[in-house]
Amino acid sequence: MSLSEPIRARIATIIRESDVVLFMKGTRTMPQCGFSAAVVSILDEHLPEYQTVDVLSDAALRDGIKEFSSWPTIPQLYIRGEFIGGCDIVKELHATGELVKALGLAHGEGQAPPTLRVTAAALAAFAAAKESEADFVHIEIDPSYNYGLYFGPRQAGDIEAQAGGAVFLLDRASARRAEGLSIDFVEGPSGGGFKLESPNEPPKVKQISSAALKALMDGGEAIELFDVRTEQERKIARIEGARHLDQAGQRHLETLAKDARIVFHCHHGGRSQAAAEHYLAKGYRNLYNLQGGIDAWSQDVDPSVPRY
Template structure:
């Protein structure tokens, strides 16, 4: 690809917008590929702040940055306006200590990472206390990945750990997780699908949430208020339907788009694939409480209502 002068100027402005700039897929809070997530995790461990450019939002920048650096892949890291490398090179530089040298005063700038506030319910404390008896000498660890995937387990203390007093229970977090864990609440719940920990994190960006057919039935039986949308074709809807679901046509689409962005919306299709795509599109439009029915109407027929025809 040949860079036009206007595109080159746009890229140079982005490259020099901060001392450390990462061109990536997704954002620092929510990387959308494993390589981008790996570099974010490396940078988060040493930098309190840096700039990220989401190439998925601008196809011109996505292709242009490859020509600009003569580097065929994303992510790409720039320090002081200089191209440093992609994921593998950054990983090698981290391990050799070269990355810390390259960052110089940027690393660790902005002060020490503060201990996050973590709230643990009494039910969760009891569960952790019981589990601690099986792990003598180890402490509860909480990890939050760049993609907001959670690790909650007992393990030894590690260098750089931050100790959090969660209402009398000690929790260890690494510096990168600490930045994503502030304000987290952890509960222990026991329902029809079994017991487990429920984590609520105000830092987590909106994403499509998977909803089981049994949980959907509970919501319907309880009279909970939410929009329930069938994204299948007219023909499929005529063969089998869940009574409360509305077929997504143009009029329904326009009605949904006009609703408040915090309106709960559940999408379903035959097996869950098409509805997930529709749900992701609504997250992209700014809706924050979007659900996809796992297994679709087929799972509903198998597990909840066998009177609904399978096809």
């Protein structure tokens, strides 16, 4: 298929207007294929900003970029107007360090270390766990703000941050996400563990126990409780005050403020988690999922609610 001049001009403009452009399936925050997700993950390690183009939203563009580059697959990466390649090539360049050069970056150069807050309890726990003077605490933060801590030697490209007299090492992408990160060590019923919190973390669906939900309801707290189960299930068992998330319930929910406290429940917690994630993507910021669903409510709060 020949490439039309309007599509050619459109693609050329997109490539010209940004230093780094990734034509992909989906978006940077929601890739729609594993190959696109892999390239996004690599670029996120090196760049805070770059342009992505969702080819799934435009069939003409999806076919056109393949003709434009004479490359049959998606994703496709361009750097300063030059076609770099697809997923396998980007992964190879990343592994050899050539991608950093192509992006015009020196590992760690010019990137300020993040400011960390580390409690005395965490510092003591790190000191007790450290086995070698050559080991440092490495901090990893992925795009979804899942945290990782491990001991290991210094690696090329590590960003060094200091807090409380201790040295912490982060890759470039984690260092950008770590500004203001607090690290604590807390004791729990099954032992101690590190607790990491970042002011940059996007909203997440929070989990709430049946006892905590009951306390909120008894305290007269403002709360919207939605039941995502079928009407047949609701005929078997209900939590008093829960609104069915049918069409009428959805219309009501969409009238609520984005910061309204909203709790979803189902039978055991799976469907309600999915519903909460759906509304999180719509911009609602104060969402909860009832752990264990109505089954936990029946066992822990109100035995008069039938189990099924």
